[in-house]
Amino acid sequence: MRKIDKGIKKDFPIFKNNSGLVFLDSGASTQKPKVVIDAVKEVYEKYYANVHRGIYKLSEESSELYEQTREKVAKFINTSSEREIVFTKNTTESINLLAFTWGYQHIKKGDVILVTEMEHHANLLPWRELAKQKKAIIKYVPVKSNGRLDMVKLDKMLTSKVKLLAITHMSNVLGTINPIKKIVTKAHKKGIKVMVDGAQAAPHFPVDVTDLDADFYAFSPHKMLAPSGVGILYAKEEILESMNPFLTGGSMIAHVTHKEAEWNEIPFKFEAGTPNIEGVIGFGSAIDYLNSIGMKNIFKHEQKITKIALRELSKVEGLKIMGPKESKDRGAVFAFTLDDIHPHDMATMLDELNIAIRAGHHCAQPLHQSLGIEATTRASFYLYNTEEDIKKLVRALIKVKKLFK
Numbered sequence: 562m563r564k565i566d567k568g569i570k571k572d573f574p575i576f577k578n579n580s581g582l583v584f585l586d587s588g589a590s591t592q593k594p595k596v597v598i599d600a601v602k603e604v605y606e607k608y609y610a611n612v613h614r615g616i617y618k619l620s621e622e623s624s625e626l627y628e629q630t631r632e633k634v635a636k637f638i639n640t641s642s643e644r645e646i647v648f649t650k651n652t653t654e655s656i657n658l659l660a661f662t663w664g665y666q667h668i669k670k671g672d673v674i675l676v677t678e679m680e681h682h683a684n685l686l687p688w689r690e691l692a693k694q695k696k697a698i699i700k701y702v703p704v705k706s707n708g709r710l711d712m713v714k715l716d717k718m719l720t721s722k723v724k725l726l727a728i729t730h731m732s733n734v735l736g737t738i739n740p741i742k743k744i745v746t747k748a749h750k751k752g753i754k755v756m757v758d759g760a761q762a763a764p765h766f767p768v769d770v771t772d773l774d775a776d777f778y779a780f781s782p783h784k785m786l787a788p789s790g791v792g793i794l795y796a797k798e799e800i801l802e803s804m805n806p807f808l809t810g811g812s813m814i815a816h817v818t819h820k821e822a823e824w825n826e827i828p829f830k831f832e833a834g835t836p837n838i839e840g841v842i843g844f845g846s847a848i849d850y851l852n853s854i855g856m857k858n859i860f861k862h863e864q865k866i867t868k869i870a871l872r873e874l875s876k877v878e879g880l881k882i883m884g885p886k887e888s889k890d891r892g893a894v895f896a897f898t899l900d901d902i903h904p905h906d907m908a909t910m911l912d913e914l915n916i917a918i919r920a921g922h923h924c925a926q927p928l929h930q931s932l933g934i935e936a937t938t939r940a941s942f943y944l945y946n947t948e949e950d951i952k953k954l955v956r957a958l959i960k961v962k963k964l965f966k
């Protein structure tokens with residue numbers, strides 16, 4: 562296994578081309594290692610052709626590499642069937658796909674869809690729109706003041722009226738890691754299906770969908786070193802088989818007559834049109850890179866970063882971190898406020914100091930409303946971030962604070 566040390570940064574050309582850059586916005590999208598960039602370049606230079614169509618060598622080669630990524634994804638999240646892996650555009654599309662297919666088939670008037678207060682808009686609005694169309698009811702599982710999900714309230718809310726629980730594995734604002742396995746077991750006892758938003762989980766720690774037993778799991782490769790424009794939807798095979806198609810057109814059919822159409826087998830039934838061929842193949846290379854380090858080691862590194870960040874950030878007077886104050890079941894995402902400095906001013910000033918950071922509501926506006934604030938500044942870390950990056954951030958925050966006095 563490759564060790565996580567300062568050498569890791571050297572794998573990422575962006576750091577060579579932007580000397581001194583402290584990149585703290587991996588929660589939005591990560592930087593790409595040279596191996597991934599090279600893999601994409603190689604597709605174009607050596608075997609680019611459309612997949613699953615051509616009866617010629619190039620197309621066969623690109624199709625094979627494309628499908629190899631599907632096998633790698635299945636292994637990466639520990640499912641034995643790559644038929645359960647659907648390529649989409651991103652997490653947002655994965656969840657919309659589900660809402661427009663499974664959701665339209667199963668949610669009826671008066672049914673309850675549970676979401677949590679810490680959901681990203683991607684795992685909230687598709688369900689809200691579905692509920693509007695179907696006259697179903699949306700209920701929010703509250704978040705406690707310590708940034709953890711209120712498990713007592715959740716227990717009470719898991720009633721027979723609930724058809725779906727849509728829940729994030731890890732919050733992109735609070736950093737909270739939810740006990741998904743425990744929650745899925747409880748939900749399943751009541752016959753409730755569970756959709757897990759793994760956008761902030763799959764990049765950072767091992768995810769085992771077989772062990773979690775969630776019915777649906779979505780994530781975004783661009784948040785885990787891969788090119789953008791690719792998303793993953795995992796769904797249990799028997800559910801996927803029963804779902805109507807989302808988009809119709811080329812590639813997703815087995816046979817079409819003037820009047821009828823027979824759908825392709827899963828997962829192709831859900832992959833209409835030409836996909837992001839180079840992006841998917843690039844994702845295969847990103848998985849190889851992550852595996853060469855090991856997801857357990859990546860999580861260990863981020864746990865270390867989390868401990869140090871919590872300690873160092875707490876030294877900045879007036880800084881308030883959202884979410885749990887302890888590193889247990891918490892990821893390396895820190896949304897915070899500092900005095901009354903507006904997060905946009907903060908991000909602009911940090912940018913002057915070569916620190917890239919996110920400011921705003923991070924697509925979790927209802928959560929910010931519950932927290933009683935409009936916006937936060939967010940620092941999110943990944944495997945290429947170091948203790949030195951945290952120290953640079955803290956020094957910069959103190960500088961900005963002085964300037965605003």
Ligand SMILES: Cc1ncc(COP(=O)(O)O)c(C=O)c1O
Pocket residue numbers: 588589651652653654681683684729731732733758760761781924
């Ligand atoms: C928790 C969570 N869910 C969903 C998304 C949406 O991901 P994408 O923009 O790739 O669809 C994000 C992105 O920030 C996220 O953090």
